[in-house]
Amino acid sequence: xxxxxxxxxxxxxxxxxxxxxxxxxxxxxxxxxxxxxxxxxxxxxxxxxxxxxxxxxxxxxxxxxxxxxxxxxxxxxxxxxxxxxxxxxxxxxxxxxxxxxxxxxxxxxxxxxxxxxxxxxxxxxxxxxxxxxxxxxxxxxxxxxxxxxxxxxxxxxxxxxxxxxxxxxxxxxxxxxxxxxxxxxxxxxxxxxxxxxxxxxxxxxxxxxxxxxxxxxxxxxxxxxxxxxxxxxxxxxxxxxxxxxxxxxxxxxxxxxxxxxxxxxxxxxxxxxxxxxxxxxxxxxxxxxxxxxxxxxxxxxxxxxxxxxxxxxxxxxxxxxxxxxxxxxxxxxxxxxxxxxxxxxxxxxxxxxxxxxxxxxxxxxxxxxxxxxxxxxxxxxxxxxxxxxxxxxxxxxxxxxxxxxxxxxxxxxxxxxxxxxxxxxxxxxxxxxxxxxxxxxxxxxxxxxxxxxxxxxxxxxxxxxxxxxxxxxxxxxxxxxxxxxxxxxxxxxxxxxxxxxxxxxxxxxxxxxxxxxxxxxxxxxxxxxxxxxxxxxxxxxxxxxxxxxxxxxxxxxxxxxxxxxxxxxxxxxxxxxxxxxx
DNA sequence: TCTCCCACCTC
DNA sequence: GGAGGTGGGAG
Numbered sequence: 354x355x356x357x358x359x360x361x362x363x364x365x366x367x368x369x370x371x372x373x374x375x376x377x378x379x380x381x382x383x384x385x386x387x388x389x390x391x392x393x394x395x396x397x398x399x400x401x402x403x404x405x406x407x408x409x410x411x412x413x414x415x416x417x418x419x420x421x422x423x424x425x426x427x428x429x430x431x432x433x434x435x436x437x438x439x440x441x442x443x444x445x446x447x448x449x450x451x452x453x454x455x456x457x458x459x460x461x462x463x464x465x466x467x468x469x470x471x472x473x474x475x476x477x478x479x480x481x482x483x484x485x486x487x488x489x490x491x492x493x494x495x496x497x498x499x500x501x502x503x504x505x506x507x508x509x510x511x512x513x514x515x516x517x518x519x520x521x522x523x524x525x526x527x528x529x530x531x532x533x534x535x536x537x538x539x540x541x542x543x544x545x546x547x548x549x550x551x552x553x554x555x556x557x558x559x560x561x562x563x564x565x566x567x568x569x570x571x572x573x574x575x576x577x578x579x580x581x582x583x584x585x586x587x588x589x590x591x592x593x594x595x596x597x598x599x600x601x602x603x604x605x606x607x608x609x610x611x612x613x614x615x616x617x618x619x620x621x622x623x624x625x626x627x628x629x630x631x632x633x634x635x636x637x638x639x640x641x642x643x644x645x646x647x648x649x650x651x652x653x654x655x656x657x658x659x660x661x662x663x664x665x666x667x668x669x670x671x672x673x674x675x676x677x678x679x680x681x682x683x684x685x686x687x688x689x690x691x692x693x694x695x696x697x698x699x700x701x702x703x704x705x706x707x708x709x710x711x712x713x714x715x716x717x718x719x720x721x722x723x724x725x726x727x728x729x730x731x732x733x734x735x736x737x738x739x740x741x742x743x744x745x746x747x748x749x750x751x752x753x754x755x756x757x758x759x760x761x762x763x764x765x766x767x768x769x770x771x772x773x774x775x776x777x778x779x780x781x782x783x784x785x786x787x788x789x790x791x792x793x794x795x796x797x798x799x800x801x802x803x804x805x806x807x808x809x810x811x812x813x814x815x816x817x818x819x820x821x822x823x824x825x826x827x828x829x830x831x832x833x834x835x836x837x838x839x840x841x842x843x844x845x846x847x848x849x850x851x852x853x854x855x856x857x858x859x860x861x862x863x864x865x866x867x868x869x870x871x872x873x874x875x876x877x878x879x880x881x882x883x884x885x886x887x888x889x890x891x892x893x894x895x896x897x898x899x900x901x902x903x904x905x906x907x908x909x910x911x912x913x914x915x916x917x918x919x920x921x922x923x924x925x926x927x928x929x930x931x932x933x934x935x
Numbered sequence: 936t937c938t939c940c941c942a943c944c945t946c
Numbered sequence: 947g948g949a950g951g952t953g954g955g956a957g
Contacts, residue, residue: 431953434938438951569937582936622937623953630953639952642943 406451410592412611415444415559419636420615426628427477428618430586436566436577440637443562443588443616450552455595457548458555460562461541462578465585465617467534472625480533535581542591543578549595562590569622580620587617 414420419441420428431437443460450456469480543565547554568577580586593601593608601608624630634643 440952623955634953637952638945639943639950641945641952643953 406454407592407594407607407609409449410447410609411449412590412592413446413448414613414616415446416441417613417615420613423629423632424615424617426632427626428616429621429624429626429629430567430580430618431624432567432569432580432582432620432622434568434570434573436568436570436573436575438563438566439588439618440633443565443590444559445590445611446559447555447592450556450592452551452553452556454552455549455599456552456555457593457595457601458545458560459548459591459593460543460545460565460588461591462567462580462586462588463540464534465587468585469534469581470583470585470619472621475626477619477625534584541576541578543576549599567620569620582620582622585617585619587612587614 423441430439447458471478471480543562545560545562546564547560566575566577567580568575569580569582570577571579573579590611590613591608592611593606595601596603596606619625624633634640
């Protein structure tokens, strides 16, 4: 497989020297978390039953070769105000599902790290917060990175650039310039239009998420996934077992998460690396108009442009401006290593294989047993009024418009507090866990009306105090119910934590959806990983807490519907979600 | 860096 | 034929 997340640092992390650890072919794993002390044996059993079968689910990324091509160069995805589709499209083949069981498939895209990137000199640089032009301040990448010449010593700009070859982004080796990443956008889930559907349905053909759109509009009313430009992201696929109401969100919802590190990308408003542009043009049918470089093509374009002389395709012109080699000069793919590309990581297209670390040809889904969002010691989660105890009183529909006020905890929560105990923090995906669950069948919100319905708050059907610690909030994709943008908590590396099979809950999905993907997850470029409840409870907390407090009734999302849901969550109590409630 | 508009294309 | 997906380029 390709470097997978390596390209953007997803697989690399200082101190993490076993990227291949746990590597498995398309290994799917369920999100689990260590049971908290409060977890009853009955609950554990119930959970185990719920999880049963989820481990057998396998997911294969469609068109992995194409993804790998992009990944080797450094995938970029255009984001626009109106929303732009991803290319390559995210399509998967799912097997191992129970033919008669109904599942909900959804995607989310989480930050790959807390860095902002800059493309210069044909390479991606990581901003780490220091001033530019200070070679001695360059950060080095993860030590022990074979073939990359990484070392623990500070590196000069030139050395840094060398490091960026193929691993530029991932190694976080470069110089710092502007600082940390922009606050993460509220995580949104893109529920596959076919959801819920039986295992037989999902297994019948490829599951495509090609209609998913990315936007940089923080106030996006269309439900598109909101991203920040020049930031790294990692798409994730979640497979959730639908509950009796064809929804999800109940406490014991079983689910598994799959991550293909080669699908990591950097969001941009315009392509930075011309190699990516060429790959897009050559492979995306909609960009066919930009293909071609032979005489006929040039004449055709000249004619189209009202000129009587051959013109060079725009893309070609631009490429030439960027490199000495013409992308169209050799083969149809237009990817040529220009002279300047020699020795440059991103310039080695044909030499990608040569230049990039040798990786297995295939990339099994990354298997992660835990979400990995963690706050650094001392990091303070953001809290909303509606949180915790207040939530019980105010988390009603009326809280919808006034939850934008946030405050920060005076200090970092201690592990002793159930509130922040990792085990209590399997972040429920939207509607999962302790909140009123989402149902995908009764009230479709594919239509506008559906969307509106989706935005409605839960009535009194569920008492907040009956819910366990984590409450999920969903943002309404409609303009009238815009989700306030709350930043994700600052990204921080986090240690992996052990998991147990019981904790698997959809609730974990949501949690994971927003915070930066734990680097260790990406470490294994060969796995799709499944993640369990987030380890980084604090981080998750921060994110959750940072979201507006909104309570929705169980959703019945029958397709077609509004497929995107915000995944911001908040913690209301200190009881582990699976041990609380009912 | 971003937005808007354009021509060209697929569906 | 029209809606909508492309990247380029002007600003």
